[in-house]
Amino acid sequence: MTDVTGDHQATVRIKNLLLRAYIGIKEEEINNQQDVLINVCLSYDGTNAIxxxxxxAALNYRTITKEIIRHVDGNRxxxxxxxxxxxxAIVMEHAAVTWAAVEIDKPHALRYAESVSVTLEAHRSKS
Incomplete structure (x- = not known):
């Protein structure tokens, strides 16, 4: 096997995490849970894990997923x-994460649209 040395920036994707939450400002949205679809993409230095x-030695993405579920599922x-x-913010709490993007879809939020989503990203500043 060819030896690949140096730093290895690993990308982890958590795809289509389907949860239910109370999301919105209209009375119907406040009183009824709706599906939210969460996608997370993050980077960390995977050299030690490799x-x-x-x-x-790896970033535990299972822990991150469980924290997201606890925070979102059933909440308002x-x-x-x-x-x-x-x-x-939950993803970036993990010191190993150097960059992350989170996209959350709210299916059927608009008439004639499959979903509406918001994406935010963060970079850890180098000290």
């Missing part, structure tokens, strides 16, 4: 922008 081939949010911001 070299050690050990879960302890007025705006899609705020919900997206809060999910992005």
């Amino acid at each position: 070299n050690e081939n050990d879960i302890a 949010f007025a705006l899609l922008e705020r919900l997206t911001h809060e999910v992005l």
Whole structure:
């Protein structure tokens, strides 16, 4: 096997995490849970995970997913922008994450549209 040395920026994608939450400002939205579809893309330095081939050296995306589920599922949010911001903050709480983008879709939010989504991203500043 060819040895590839150097830094390895790993990209992890959590795709189509389907949860239910109270999201919106109209009475119907406040009183009824709706589907939200969450997509997360994040980067971290995967060099140690590659070299050690050990879960302890990798970013635990299962933990991140569980934190997102706990925060979103069944909870209340007025705006899609705020919900997206809060999910992005959960991802960025993990020090290993150097960049992340979160897109959250609200299916059937508009007539004739499959969904409406908001995307936010963050970069960790280098100190």
